[in-house]
Amino acid sequence: MPSVCCYFHVHQPLRVKKYNLFDIGSETDYFDDKKNSEILRKVANKCYYPANNLMLELIERSEGRFKISYSISGVFLDQAMEYEPKIIESFQSLARTGCVEFLSETYYHSLASLYSEEEFFEQVLDHMLLIGRLFEQVPQVFRNTELVYFDYLAHLIRKFHFKAVLAEGWDAILGWRSPNFVYETQGFPVKLLLKNYRLSDDIAFRFSNKDWKGWPLTADKFANWVHSINGSGQAINLFMDYETFGEHQWEDTGIFSFMRHLPEAILKHPDTDFVTVSEEADRYRSVGTLSMPHPVSWADTERDISAWLxxxxxxxxxxxxxxxxxxxxxxxxxxxxxxxxxxxxxxxxxxxxxxxxxxxxxxxxxxxxxxxxxxxxxxxxxxxxxxxxxxxxxxxxxxxxxxxMPKIDFEAQIDNLRLPMPGIEMPIPAVDLPLVGPKLPDINGKMQ
Amino acid sequence: MLVMGNSINILMLGWELPPHHSGGLGRACEGMTKGLSKRDVAVSFVLPKVFKSATYSWMDVHDASGYIAGGFNCGAKEEQECLEFVIRHQCALMRGYFAPMHSGEVLCKLCFKGGNIAEFSHVDLYAKGVMEIARRQSFQAVHAHDWMTYPAAILAKRVAAKAGRKTPFIAHVHATEIDRHDGSHIYRIEKEGMEAADRIVTVSNYTKSIIAKYYGIDPEKISVVHNGIEPRTIEKYPRHPLKRRHKVVLFIGRVTYQKGPDYYVRLAKKVTDQYDNVKFLMVGSGDMQASMIELAARENLTGKLLFSSWIGDDMMDATYQMADVFVMPSVSEPFGIVPLEAIQNGTPVVVSRNSGVIEVVKHCIAVDFWDIDKMAEAIVILLKHEGHARNMVRKAQDEIEKLTWDVAAEKLCTVYGDAIEEAGYA
Missing domain, CATH: 1.10.8 (Helicase, Ruva Protein; domain 3)
Known part of the structure; x- marks a missing residue:
């Protein structure tokens, strides 16, 4: 009996200003606050509010049988708290249903995992504390920025004792294997949940594409595809940007009414149900080990990190x-x-x-x-x-x-956190680095 | 021949004038005509398109597009759009002067209809407009600036000849295909223009030698008139915060093959590898900007070599003043007005030896553009010895004070007089 796992990623970057030569030294505000707040408000009205309301409605109507997982970047939450705090409230009411799980990721939606272990660790911890503070949950499952996954990542996150980590179900890695099973990471054992990119992209990218032979996509048609996997898979992971709803696919494409009917259509089959990411990790045993020595992401046809590097x-x-x-x-x-x-x-x-x-x-x-x-x-x-x-x-x-000397502190207030943090070894932050004098270059000094 | 008093009546053909200009040519035409207006020369200047926002009080400015509307197969509106496009959207026509189009910018519909090469159809449109003007008025000489206007000048001369007037054609060479090295057919237009011209004026001896060597023109026919630069009071800008910790080296110009931007990047690498408190700036747009940015990133110059796309005239002085050294590593520079502007702003200059400017400014460091080691050495010397650099630039400032457009206009008047006289004998 296959489970369906809907996971949505929520993120908005802090866009850098058109910062020219003469701004250097006089302009300390690097980010285009006006544009960032405008975009956030625009997307909030097109996507976050209507989509959150829809998800809430679906959870209530299905009496808790519809479940969702979210990963929300810290950069997004920061902006939401500043410009549009109602978004946070809206996610909090989703959190209160008990059917919504929040994932862990790097606070700044960064590529720190590729550059600095210490920095990566601090950002994951910061994000975890923020999620705990806002949604009263301790994330159990990790997703790296843009679903970048490589074997060593399992080692990088070992201190957090996550149940699972997300990755792209990319053919080049899977070969004959199916993304609809739970695997295990190479080396340090954590469960790997793989995105079924065909079914996910049918919604995220192809939904409104009239040249696509699946168009128009209805909830029943999609549910049928899901049910056809019955017997040959444990879980179908539908991972996508949350902005798919109303932003990448505009409301007039019918994406909301598609989603409104999807849970019902999928639940029609008695063997199918919805799970959150950690429920999926708890319920299913790993069928084998998968190794990805080189970074694999969910972006572009290459599914590598070439979009950023x-x-x-x-x-x-x-x-x-x-x-x-x-x-x-x-x-x-x-x-x-x-x-x-x-x-x-x-x-x-x-x-x-x-x-x-x-x-x-x-x-x-x-x-x-x-x-x-x-x-x-x-x-x-x-x-x-x-x-x-x-x-x-x-x-x-x-x-x-x-x-x-001022003491360094973490981003989030640990006092506010009412939850125990099982199994987390507290990191040694950069507090006690020895103080070294500045190495300011001086052309005259060097040249004389 | 109609000679009224001792005033001379000139039909001048140019492609651009400030404020709608893309480089040195427009400014040279402005300075030159202002100088001529003080010497009792009546100039009728023909532009491909005159914009309402610009006024030229010191001379008559004609709009070529105004004379040709309706005279072609295509609609007048279409042509108008096309000519406006030439100026505003930096169509491929001005290859030598303009930066090429960015990807995504629309192509001029008229030029690319029927597979015409943009530049030639614009040049032809302009020439037809000029012919109309030459038909209606008489002039003692036609003075044309650079290849875009040579076909028009040849036609204007022919029109005058039909009406029984002997009007000499003076070709003014600000740049050649040899400098730009685009590998296009512009060379042919230039050569035909130069051969048809009665006199040729070049902006430097350097360009004169190029024309004699590569275009086979008799040096006797060529006069050199160096560009001028008007003395002006320069506003002093506050010190840029970047200079608290850093020395700044500056490149300003179109980022194209001719200006040697790739040598500048290598220079930046060489100097910053040794001295990490030197910042290099590259200001300007052009077809090589993207590849230069990528080269800089590849050479680990992120944050050491800073880029800026073209900046407005209002920011120019502030940019010059920001620099401790100005560098012009051009592969071939007929004259080079930017080093003079840098000097006006008190910035010492290092320039390529393949340039005309070194004929008029002795107090600069001239190095072969390809000799990265020497050029780096010159920059480091100027950065290290501030007193020496200050001295050098002060003396250079004295030199360019004498380099006014008035001097250039005087020489031009002699050329006009000679040409008109010769035409009379012919």
């Missing part, structure tokens, strides 16, 4: 950003740390992508700038300004007594 601009910008880690943490300055982390959001690098040929349309749709090169120019300018602020701070700190 495919060209020299992206590599250069990411490298320059992560090279700052030690110095940022040396400042023990929470504002600088937060800004640095906000700059890590994968979308900044996605905008620099030059793979126009196979996935250009999707990229253009999601790009905030005219050219990928402009994204690089603005990002680098921001970085130059940021580095000089970090250098200033380090110089200030050096002037201070060591005893007056």
């Amino acid at each position: 495919g060209n020299d601009m992206q590599k250069g910008a990411l490298r320059a950003l992560y090279d700052l880690e030690e110095r940022i943490k040396e400042t023990k300055d929470l504002d600088l740390l937060k800004t640095w982390r906000q700059l890590q959001t994968s979308d900044h690098f996605y905008y620099m992508c030059t793979k126009w040929f196979s996935d250009g349309d999707v990229h253009k749709y999601f790009n905030a700038y005219e050219r990928p090169h402009d994204a690089y120019i603005y990002f680098t300018n921001v970085l130059v300004d940021f580095v000089s602020r970090v250098d200033d701070r380090i110089a200030e700190i050096c002037a201070l007594q060591a005893s007056e």
